[in-house]
Amino acid sequence: MKLKDWAFKKSPWIFHLGAGSCNNCDIELLDCITPKFDVERFGILLVGSPRHADCLVITGIVTKKVLPRLKRVYKQTPDPKIVIAVGACACSGGIFRDGYNMAGPVDRVIPVDVYIPGCPPKPEAIISGIVKALGDMK
Amino acid sequence: MAEKKRTIIPIGPYHPLQEEPEFFLLGVEGEKVVDIEWKTGYNHRGIERIAETKSYDQVTFLVERVCGICSTSHPIAYCNAMEDLAGIEIPERAKYIRSIIAELERIHSHLLWVGLAGHFLGYNTVWMWSWKYREPVLDIMEAISGNRQNYAMLKIGGVRRDIEESDIPKILKMVEKLVPNLDLLTGAITDDPVLHVRLKGVGILTKEEARNYGATGPTARASGLPFDARRDSPYAAYDLVDWKVITRQEGDVFAKVVVRLLEMYESVKIIKECLMRLRKVKTEIAIKVEEIPPGEGIGHPEAPRGEVFHYIRSDGTNRPVRHKIRAPSFCNVPTFRATVIGETISDATIILAAVDPCYCCTERMAVVDKRTGKKEMNGFDLIRLSQEKTKDLRRKMLGK
Incomplete structure (x- = not known):
């Protein structure tokens, strides 16, 4: 294992992008870093810029207005990166699948590594998803 | 204005922490904010249009996903509108259960807000504490509805799940445990001299302005307008229990902080009283709705952020012909023109946050010089500016 991959697995930094979600997945994701779940003790950190991030966590159906911005954020995230789609909307479009402003789901726009279904997924599910994504890293 | 050097600060559309993307443009001269613009539409999912393609029962679950934090207020508004349209009176037990869920949601929403407001001021401890104390509320929700968010408790004509007699003592105990935590938070926030200096007299929305802008919810109540849809046009069980x-x-x-903190105590009071009443009231939890007649209906309950409004028009088929939703932030966000203009940039963050505008993107701001278009600051700098101001004040006042 190269040094870069080793470091990547030890402390994945996350950039969260709400691409037209209802906030539920977003607050559950944020819940992961507060005392009850506290993923920071494992080195998982929410960062404010995609340029600092290892993981891109995307919630929500990708709306048409967000589409170009999502592509840009994906390009700005340095390799190696993993993309995690959180919630039913990001995985499949969910209840908004038939909406006229829908440009997603996420995997139609950018490649997705991990899908975490649920409306919203519980923080445990989100943590488990990220851990599995890291386990798959070779 | 052409003479003076004017700077534009875009806020948004992405916030690394959470919530919907929204975009603000602050025009500043030096430190002072002189103009603000609001651009939105990043989160537009076409819900009103989707609602017209779904049957009445399905729309209940659709409107739950308008906003994750208000995921009971929107279904209540929708069900109230449908019951208004069909002329249905829901059973008493359903009324109490609706109130319990709505008030639990209010506590969770206000705690969430207090935490994020603390973060923007550089009080990360407040953030972590209030989110820690929010967890028991979500546990109660999970005990009642089976889910931490998106409770799916509402249906036209009543509620979908009952609260079992045997669960009531457990839930009461959990609710009572919230009070010492709320005391701790309220004490920590209202006794802090630094927060007094930082928040008092900042971003004032006068009574007149609140009325003119049509502010609702805690934003209006903090400006001395005693409007609360729960009291003014009672729904659920708010006219059956005692609260103020x-x-x-x-x-x-x-x-605005104090109003939200004190409202949580009222919510605890309402929940406890509703749970006590549930023991005596043994009616059905829902009535069967045979058909929806043609007509119009409105529902306007009080969400944690203010009054939410739903309008339904029916033509007698099984799906709405028109479904109009107006969320409270739509009324509250324009008040920024009254509150932010004239204040300093370091205060803008917390003033924008004070309305709880489905929070948006205060952390991804960048200062752009209007003439050269050059970026001078980004969102982190602005948050840092806000946090440093608190730190300076603390140092000055406490001599540290």
């Missing part, structure tokens, strides 16, 4: 509307006269950020 919290108001403050000052209209500044501190008043």
Whole structure:
């Protein structure tokens, strides 16, 4: 294992992008870093810029207005990166699948590594998803 | 204005922490904010249009996903509108259960807000604490509805799940445990001299302005307008239990904090009383709705952020012909023109946050010089500016 991959697995930094979600997945994701779940003790950190991030966590159906911005954020995230789609909307479009402003789901726009279904997924599910994504890293 | 050097600060559309993307443009001269614009539409999912393609029962679950934090207020508004349209009176037990869920949601929403407001001021401890104390509320929700968010408790004509007699003592105990935590938070926030300096007299929305902008919810109540849809046009069980509307006269950020903190105590009171009443009231939890007649209906309950409004028009088929939703932030966000203009950039963050505008993107701001278009600051700098101001004040006041 190269040094870069080793470091990547030890402390994945996350950039969260709400691409037209209802906030539920977003607050559950944020819940992961507060005392009850506290993923920071494992080195998982929410960062404010995609340029600092290892993981891109995307919630929500990708709306048409967000589409170009999502592509840009994906390009700005340095390799190696993993993309995690959180919630039913990001995985499949969910209840908004038939909406006229829908440009997603996420995997139609950018490649997705991990899908975490649920409306919203519980923080445990989100943590488990990220851990599995890291386990798959070779 | 052409003479003076004017700078534009875009806020948004992405916030690394959470919530919907929204975009603000602040025009500043030096430190002072002189103009603000609001651009939105990043989160537009076409819900009203989707609602017209779904049957009435399905729309209940659709409107739950308008906003994750208000995921009971929107279904209540929708069900109230449908019951208004069909002329249905829901059973008493359903009324109490609706109130319990709505008030639990209010506590969770206000705690969430207090935490994020603390973060923007550089009080990360407040953030972590209030989110820690929010967890028991979500546990109660999970005990009642089976899910931490998106409770799916509502249906036209009543509620979908009953609260079992055997669960009531457990839930009461959990609710009572919230009170010492709320005391701790309220004490920590209202006794802090630094927060007094930082929040008092900042971002004042006068009574007149609140009325003119049509502000609702805690934003209006903090400016001395005693409007609360729960009292003014009672729905669910709010006319059956005893509680009071919290108001403050000052209209500044501190008043908004105090209104929200005190509202949580009222919510605890309402929940406890509703749970006690549930033991005596043994009616059905829902009535069967045979058909929806043609007509119009409105529902306007009080969400944690203010009054939410739903309008339904039916033509007698099984799906709405028109479904109109107006969320409280739509009324509250324009008040920024009254509150932010004239204040400094370091205060803008917390003033924007004070309205709880489905929070948006205060952390991804960048200062752009209007003439050269050059970026001078980004969102982190602005948050840092806000946090440093608190730190300076603390150092000055406490001599540290």
